[in-house]
Amino acid sequence: MNIIPTELEGVLIIEPRVFEDRRGLFMETYQQERYEKSGIPCAFVQDNLSYSVKNTLRGLHFQSEHPQAKLVQAITGEIFDVAVDIRKGSPTFGRWIGVRLSEQNRRQLFVPEGFAHGFCVLSDTAHFLYKCSDFYAPGDEGGILWSDPKIGIEWPVSDPIISDKDADLPSLADFPARRLPSRRSES
Numbered sequence: 489m490n491i492i493p494t495e496l497e498g499v500l501i502i503e504p505r506v507f508e509d510r511r512g513l514f515m516e517t518y519q520q521e522r523y524e525k526s527g528i529p530c531a532f533v534q535d536n537l538s539y540s541v542k543n544t545l546r547g548l549h550f551q552s553e554h555p556q557a558k559l560v561q562a563i564t565g566e567i568f569d570v571a572v573d574i575r576k577g578s579p580t581f582g583r584w585i586g587v588r589l590s591e592q593n594r595r596q597l598f599v600p601e602g603f604a605h606g607f608c609v610l611s612d613t614a615h616f617l618y619k620c621s622d623f624y625a626p627g628d629e630g631g632i633l634w635s636d637p638k639i640g641i642e643w644p645v646s647d648p649i650i651s652d653k654d655a656d657l658p659s660l661a662d663f664p665a666r667r668l669p670s671r672r673s674e675s
Contacts, residue, residue, distance in 0.1 A: 489502055489503060489504045489505050489522065489526065490502070490503040491503075491526045491527065494585045494587075495580070495583075495585065496571060496573050496580050496583060496584075496585050496603070497573075497578070497580065497600075498527075498598075498600035498603075499571050499585055499597070499598065499599060499600065499603065500526075500527060500528065500597070500598040501587055501595055501596070501597055501598075502523075502526070502528075502559075502595065502596040502597070502598060503593075503594070503595055503596075504516060504517065504594060504596065506594055515594065517561065517596070517617075518532070518559065518619065523559075527598075528557075528559065528598050530557045530601075530621040531621065532559065532619035532620060532621055533620065533621065533622060533623055534619070534620040534622075534623055534624065535617065535618070535619050535620075536617070536618050536620065536624075537563075537615060537616070537617050538615070538616040538617075538618075539613065539614070539615050539616075540609045540613065540614055540616065541609060541612070541613055541649070542609050542610070542611060542612050542613070543608065543609065543645045543647065543648050543649050544608065544609045544648065544649045544650075545606065545607070545608040545609075545634055545643065545645060545648035545649065545650050545654070546606055546607055546608075546650075546651075546654065547570065547604065547605055547606015547607060547631070547634055547654065548570065548572055548604035548605060548606040548631060548632040548633070548634055548657070549604060549605055549606065549629065549630070549631050550574065550602075550603065550604045550605065550630045550631070550632075550669075551622065551624075551625055551628045551629060551630060552628055552630050552667045552668070552669065553625070553628050554622045554623065554625040554628050555601035555602060555621075555622065555669055556601065556620040556621050556622045557598070557599065557600045557601050557620070557621040558598070558599045558605055558618050558619065558620055558621070559596055559597075559598050559599075559618060559619040560589065560596060560597050560598075560599065560605075560607075560616065560617070560618040560619075561589055561594070561595065561596040561597070561616075561617055561618070562589040562590050562591060562614050562615070562616055562617075563591060563615040563616070563617050564591050564611075564613070564614060564615040565590065565591060565609060565610075565611035565612070565613050565614030565615065566588060566589070566590035566591070566592070566609075566610040566611040566614060567588070567589050567590070567607045567608065567609055567610060567611075567614050567616055568586055568587075568588055568607060568608050568610055568643065568644050568645075569586065569587050569588075569589050569597050569605075569606075569607045570584055570585070570586045570605065570606045570607060570641055570643075571584065571585050571597070571599045571603045571604070571605055572584040572603060572604040572605075572606075572632065572639055572641070572660075573602070573603055574602065574603060574604050574632065574660065574663075574668050574669065575602035575603075575668070575669050575670060575671040576665065576668050576669070576670045576671065577670055577671040578602070578671040582638065582639055582660055583639075584639055584640075584641050586641065586642065586643075588610070589607075590611075601621070601669065602669040602670075602671065604630075604631070604632045606634055608643055608644070608645050608648055610644060610645070630663070630667060630668075631653075631654065631657040631658075632657055632658065632659065632660050632663060633654075633657045633658060633659050633660075634648070634650065634654060634657070636659040636660055636661075637659075638659065638660060638661060639660060
């Protein structure tokens, strides 16, 4: 597989090896040893599947006390996937990266702990699969407003479909700093 580092520390684009022939295709979507050697050192404990229609925007979500690293991919359709660095003390705090993931390019994105995550659907529909390194903890949810002007994400949708909950999220500047993750120092 091909691993492409991004400008945000720990955020990786993964291009899995795909074997295609007249019958269809085969690809490994996760293999622990190979992914660990490639810089994805976490054990995943939960898989989630989301189905959404065109222009749906979900995010920007994270957990504070039970942070989740995520390995994400579009199984069908196409999405624009976003990771925002919200780690206190990080030199890239508040910066974002956006990557198109689709059933055609078969790319994955690894989003480490300490990042808010969101995506929007570009195709008519999309199935979005993601692995999480910790369990969902309802009382630990955090979120940042998808349209926070200081972050300035360039979403490729003009009138997104969003939940009431996501529409009411605070900006990064208004989110309680004590609930933001800290950047872990390198050993």
